[in-house]
Amino acid sequence: MNSEVFVLKRFIKNVFALILSTAIAFSSVSIYTYADTLTENICSDTSSHSYDISSDIHNSEVRFSSANYPTLKACADAGINTLVVKVNISSYQSYNGQQPGIMPFVSFGEHWKNNDVWVNVNNTGSYEVKLDFSSIAPSSTETLQFGVQIANVSGPLTYSIEQAYLTGESNGSSSGGSGSSQGNTTHDYDVDIEYNYAKLLQESLYLFDANMCGNDVNENSGFTWRNDCHTYDSSIQYNGKTLDLSGGYHDAGDHVKFGLPAAYASTALALSYCQFPEAYENTGLKNHYDRIMNRFVDYFERCTVLDDNGDAIAFCYQVGEGGPDHSYSDIPENQPSSQRGNAFFADSSKPATDIVCQTAAALAIHAYNENDTTAYEYSKKLFKLAEGFISSNSADKLITYDGCGGFYSGTKWEDDYVLAAEWLYKYCEKNNISDKSAYYNAYKSKISSLYPGWVWSWDNATLPVNIFLLDSSGNSSEVANYIKGAVSSRTNSEGYTYFDSEGWGCARYNCALQACGLMYDAVNGTDLFGEWAKGQMNYILGNNSKHICYVVGYNDLAAKNPHHRAAFGTSGFPNGNVMHSAVGSIVGGSINSTDFPDSTADYKTSEVALDYNASLCVAAAGLYSYTMKNGSEEEKSAQYFLDAASLTDEMRQSVVEKDITLNDAKGDFNNDGISDSKDTAIILKMITSAIKGNGLGDMNGNGIIELIDAIKREEL
Ligand SMILES: [Ca+2]
Ligand SMILES: [Ca+2]
Ligand SMILES: [Ca+2]
Ligand SMILES: [Ca+2]
Ligand SMILES: [Zn+2]
Incomplete structure (x- = not known):
């Protein structure tokens, strides 16, 4: 088992919230309300900005706020549930070989939430990211900001926000309030299974x-x-x-x-x-x-x-x-x-x-x-x-x-x-x-x-x-x-x-x-x-x-x-x-x-x-x-x-008694591609632990797992 590959074991992506105190932020506050009241532009500054992202920050974020929708509760009451941001990245470098990406987010009180939405950045150009925030604290009255974060980048980074707006577009697909039940979402694959x-x-x-x-x-x-x-x-x-x-x-x-x-x-x-x-x-x-x-x-x-x-x-x-x-x-x-x-x-x-x-x-x-x-x-x-x-x-x-x-x-x-x-x-x-x-x-x-x-x-x-x-x-x-x-x-x-x-x-x-x-x-x-x-x-x-x-x-x-x-x-x-x-x-x-x-x-x-x-x-x-x-x-x-x-x-059945394809002709019982002392150890273990191998380890094919099988494996 390789210890290095375990380093990120079960690590969860919302730890990005931790590094925000070091993020660069600017804010654009002019608000344009469209005729359709469910769409609100929240960004007026569409010019390009360049940053030299120092190596210990490796992310950049932009935040917006809306006077009409200052809290998640105000959004929920008005049926606003989605943030859409179009980001144009004209230059970037990936940080330390990691995958760069864009996360739309909402921030309120001490909270920072992106519902795990992440869009990979593999080229310069325009990216549209969306966050359905309807399930995030819809009764919160804490001051709300919207934003995007560009992560895993190192400087120089140049980008602009082409567009950022709020909509109620996901209303049709989002689920109702706590009163209605959530039905089954799976299909019937016609499998003969006992559901016990x-x-x-x-x-x-x-x-x-x-x-x-x-x-x-x-x-x-x-x-x-x-x-x-x-x-x-x-x-x-x-x-x-x-x-x-x-x-x-x-x-x-x-x-x-x-x-x-x-x-x-x-x-x-x-x-x-x-x-x-x-x-x-x-x-x-x-x-x-x-x-x-x-x-x-x-x-x-x-x-x-x-x-x-x-x-x-x-x-x-x-x-x-x-x-x-x-x-x-x-x-x-x-x-x-x-x-x-x-x-x-x-x-x-x-x-x-x-x-x-x-x-x-x-x-x-x-x-x-x-x-x-x-x-x-x-x-x-x-x-x-x-x-x-x-x-x-x-x-x-x-x-x-x-x-x-x-x-x-x-x-x-x-x-x-x-x-x-x-x-x-x-x-x-x-x-x-x-x-x-x-x-x-x-x-x-x-x-x-x-x-x-x-x-x-x-x-x-x-x-x-x-x-x-x-x-x-x-x-x-x-x-x-x-x-x-x-x-x-x-x-x-x-x-x-x-x-x-x-x-x-x-x-x-x-x-x-x-x-x-x-x-x-x-x-x-x-x-x-x-x-x-x-x-x-x-x-x-x-x-x-x-x-x-x-x-x-x-x-x-x-x-x-x-x-x-x-x-x-x-x-x-x-x-x-x-x-x-x-x-x-x-x-x-x-x-x-x-x-x-x-x-x-x-x-x-x-x-x-x-x-x-x-x-x-x-x-x-x-x-x-x-x-x-x-x-x-x-x-x-x-x-x-x-x-x-x-x-x-x-409970006490051994898998080797089942229909496993064995690779015992070469004496490679653990299927690691080589026949070596580890395979001999398997035979020795089988002799002492009374595990029946259905042919596994029986080098001389007489139906018995015995010391001679271990010796024959060693002779290979
Ligand atoms: Ca905890
Ligand atoms: Ca082996
Ligand atoms: Ca004991
Ligand atoms: Ca034997
Ligand atoms: Zn132990």
């Missing part, structure tokens, strides 16, 4: 078994192919204290224990049970859920460093590092401590307010669900630790990238802070604890500025914070508006709604958007998103033009080559010869199913991860509940979970 969300939920929990870490994996993982690993995490130093930070879960196909996605995954899992308890209780899955959730909680509690008074002074937000971990390319059980990397702690010198708050939220929701007083105490301690960070640092110094930069670089902590405050409040209210007023005040201090601005992810909780409001001061109706806006502007020709962050994890974001729609309905007693979510999930299960199912092991159409080193069972990228089936894990997938190669080497589309499966769990649980309430008799009867015996068989 109970089985889907049951299997999706097993990703957590595949990713268990510690000295008790052997006895706890549902997969026989997982064993104890990284046991040396039990002795980690922090300021003279020795901490046992073994346990928990690997992040993805790699083995680092990253803070943000673990906090997200446990938050999502706890919310799935909180909102849809029947999905676990009616299907016999509560025990498995408990085993997974308790492991997260136990790990987070041990990651919390207490002083003699029992107050939290630090929180370990990461064990292991991407660099050394990605230069190691074998199963977790064999990873030496020399390729583990360091552990990282949030404390007064390195506040990681987003991670600490998101973890506090997970613990608070778990405490609320299970009446777990210890989890509540730890949630409270972590929230207090975060409040200490906030009171002694300026707002822009409250996130650290130490150890996780380039992998999970958080951009905002206020969302996580409010999510934690909401659930601490709910726990206190349920248990008559007077501390609830402090949590209410914390919530109140931030909630009105937290507009839904991106799908729910490890970096952005603005959708869920506006679903679980404590009063009417949030942006509840904008949750529904945001989801409908995303469906209208981000749906492919097959009806699948995609979010794409540099190509990573489309299916995960799709499930997270489903999850938000289904939770919104559950909280508000509405029925806006059930049919739409069902169509999306059925697409994921194989109802698409390529007939590909993105959930490993769910059916015969399922992806067979997830990027997951433990499942590889061997070193390298054993495409086609993945040894173990990581049943239940959802791969990243692609924007269009026709672009999905099902290859271990294409990790942007094939990797699996904690946050991916947690999003899947919420959506699957929500769809189970929705179907049992609203489905036809046929749909309801398709909802059943597998009995323990058949589940065990399925």
Whole structure:
């Protein structure tokens, strides 16, 4: 695995907002109102301007304002929903080999939003860019500016704005208000698939078994192919204290224990049970859920460093590092401590307010669900630790990238802070604890500025914070508006709604958007998103033009080559010869199913991860509940979970027993094109692990995997 190619892993494009303080801006304010009142010119200065963009800025932006439409609310009231800008670029250079591009945007209060619209610039000339901003905070009364940013350029840059205007042109295609339901957008591809969300939920929990870490994996993982690993995490130093930070879960196909996605995954899992308890209780899955959730909680509690008074002074937000971990390319059980990397702690010198708050939220929701007083105490301690960070640092110094930069670089902590405050409040209210007023005040201090601005992810909780409001001061109706806006502007020709962050994890974001729609309905007693979510999930299960199912092991159409080193069972990228089936894990997938190669080497589309499966769990649980309430008799009867015996068989099946094309004539069992000692190692592993290879590794063809086969491979 090449560590360099992981540098931008799961990085999201809206980080451009961060660099705006250094942007160059000029403003043109003369307003011409056309006869058609829905079209308003907002730019009078069409002359060309030249800039010498210094190397540390590499972008330039122009801003406009409109006296008639000074806020997003004024736009929404008048039916204005689209910004159109024509930019003529007469000279530019790309910055550091990166792709130059143009982004139309709106800016209001502290917010900067472009709905991820980006147009590549590959030549000089004229470009027209459009931004449909109807889903962005339509009730905001903060001062509004419109603009375009030209990014990834270095000077000299010369361009003019030929035209900039506002229109109501997308009215016809944009969705209605929060009152009308979002119908199914997918097509029927006539595929014979069972749409069983109970089985889907049951299997999706097993990703957590595949990713268990510690000295008790052997006895706890549902997969026989997982064993104890990284046991040396039990002795980690922090300021003279020795901490046992073994346990928990690997992040993805790699083995680092990253803070943000673990906090997200446990938050999502706890919310799935909180909102849809029947999905676990009616299907016999509560025990498995408990085993997974308790492991997260136990790990987070041990990651919390207490002083003699029992107050939290630090929180370990990461064990292991991407660099050394990605230069190691074998199963977790064999990873030496020399390729583990360091552990990282949030404390007064390195506040990681987003991670600490998101973890506090997970613990608070778990405490609320299970009446777990210890989890509540730890949630409270972590929230207090975060409040200490906030009171002694300026707002822009409250996130650290130490150890996780380039992998999970958080951009905002206020969302996580409010999510934690909401659930601490709910726990206190349920248990008559007077501390609830402090949590209410914390919530109140931030909630009105937290507009839904991106799908729910490890970096952005603005959708869920506006679903679980404590009063009417949030942006509840904008949750529904945001989801409908995303469906209208981000749906492919097959009806699948995609979010794409540099190509990573489309299916995960799709499930997270489903999850938000289904939770919104559950909280508000509405029925806006059930049919739409069902169509999306059925697409994921194989109802698409390529007939590909993105959930490993769910059916015969399922992806067979997830990027997951433990499942590889061997070193390298054993495409086609993945040894173990990581049943239940959802791969990243692609924007269009026709672009999905099902290859271990294409990790942007094939990797699996904690946050991916947690999003899947919420959506699957929500769809189970929705179907049992609203489905036809046929749909309801398709909802059943597998009995323990058949589940065990399925879970423990090895992919090499299936119809994989083997390349064993040359002794190249991991399909990396060379026959070498790695292939011998596969034979040796098969001898000791009782995996039956259907011919794989049987060099002398006598039907038995034995030492002589390894020797024959070595003789090649
Ligand atoms: Ca053990
Ligand atoms: Ca955040
Ligand atoms: Ca090989
Ligand atoms: Ca043999
Ligand atoms: Zn491990």
